[in-house]
Amino acid sequence: MSETVFRHIGEARPGGIVAVCDHASNRVPEGLELGVSADVLEKHVAWDIGASGVCDRLARRHGIAAMLSDVSRLVIDMHREEEHDKLIPINTDGILVPGNIGADREARLDAYHRPYHAEIERWFDEVQPGLILSIHSFTPELESDPNQDRPWEIGLLYNQDERAAKHAIRLFGELGATVGDNEPYSGKQLNATMNRHAEARGRPYCAIEIRNDLIATETGQARWAAIIADVAGRVKLALDTFD
DSSP states (O other), X not given: OHHHHEEEESOOOTTSEEEEETTOOOOOOTTOOOOOOHHXXXXXXXXXXXXXXXXXXXXXXXXXXXXXXXXXXXXXXXXXXXXXXXXXXXXXXXXXXXXXXXXXXXXXXXXXXXXXXXXXXXXXXXXXXXEEEXXXXXXXXXXXXXXXXXXXXXXXXXXXXXXXXXXXXXXXXXXXXXXXXXXXXXXXXXOHHHHHHTGGGTOOEEEEEEEGGGSSSHHHHHHHHHHHHHXXXXXXXXXXXXX
């Protein structure tokens, strides 16, 4: 099952920094018909564009081991609670997913969502990370609301535990980035994976949203991976020193 639900890159250091990516893949498992075009599978509704490449570079160049989902968010959204009404999306950013109408929710939970989260839990229990990075990307504009202003280059999301996020917001800002504080949406409303595996266990984390036009190329992915690795290292140092 692990070959079809998640993959690991790099070797985690106990107590170190790790990364997870809930929307790393646009893969639809063989035999599952969603009824969407190949073009739709390249859009942000199917995956977080560029996020997988950033995680790959974090792991291979900066020693931050990563765990990535290997199933499209159109099949099931790993970054939603099991009971969430958009766990298996039928209409997402104005795009209809006809194959999800009447989908067997329990079957998809058992096949994809539960094994993914069980592996995160196992991995974190084994590694006991000192800082978790949750890597996502967001669009410069929504297809369903093109007039919405999204000026941020990077955003930090958090729910109740803001320890790491506040350090990161300051550090990204000092590097000259346009930083969103709980933008482009609030972690108080959408923070499922970190609520479950970080906040509930007292583990510090940075839920990071990168504007996807900045990481659409390998050059952009390498640049932002280097920036994130630098900031993450300094966030962890601050947490270890002061918190």
